[in-house]
Amino acid sequence: MIQRIQTIFLLxxxxxxxxxxFAPIWQKVDSSSGASYTLTAFYLEMVSAPExxxxxxxxxxxxxxxxxLLAVCIAFIAIGMYKKRMRQIxxxxxxxxxxGTALGLSAYWATQAEGEFLPGIQGNYSYGLFLPAIALVFNSLAVRFIRKDERLVRSMDRLR
Structure with a gap:
């Protein structure tokens, strides 16, 4: 199970x-008034004034x-299904x-918040926005290698 590269990719x-x-997706801070806005995967944190x-x-x-959260659960469930490659795919x-949906919604709400809150100040996209893109790439690689294993097993069945 662990020796397969697709298991590492799914991990x-x-x-x-x-x-x-738990990572911030987008942040905007006004240093003069102390107002800050932070978008995470679960909420938008707003501090209009420190007091x-x-x-x-x-x-x-x-x-x-x-x-x-569903993607995390499915990834770990798929790791355990190494004997059922079609279900894993x-x-x-x-x-x-x-x-992809989580990435799209996060990017959409971050760009909406950029224009809505503190319009004169530039906000910063944080590393939380790029983590789903990284996960999407590794998930695609995992599917590719699972299919490769399935083809190998089917070709061995034909030889018997």
């Missing part, structure tokens, strides 16, 4: 999406977090859809 997918759940405190908005922003393909 990287799971870990990248796990870090995505007002922190306000978290969950409603539309929780969706990439839920999709990321199916789970990894579903995982690609979930990761």
């Amino acid at each position: 990287i997918v799971g870990l990248a999406m796990l870090v995505f759940l 007002d405190g922190v306000k978290n908005e969950f409603v539309p922003y929780v969706v990439p977090g839920i999709l990321g 199916m789970l990894s393909t579903l995982n690609s859809i979930l990761i």
Whole structure:
């Protein structure tokens, strides 16, 4: 199981999406007023003034977090299904859809927040935005190598 390269790729997918759940995706800080906005996978943290405190908005922003959590679970389940390669391919393909949707929604809400909050100040995209893209690449590599194993096993069955 661990000696297969696709297992390592799926492990990287799971870990990248796990870090995505806790990493900031986008940040904008106004140094003069102390206002800051931070978008994560689960919420948008807003501090309009330091004395007002922190306000978290969950409603539309929780969706990439839920999709990321599902992607982590599916990646680790797919690692355990190393004997059922076709089901592993199916789970990894579903995982690609979930990761792509989480990436798209995160990028969409980050660009929307860029124009909506503190329009005169430039915001920064953080490493959390790029983790689903990395996970998507490694998930595609895992599917490729699982298919390669399946072809190898089928060719050996033909030789018997």
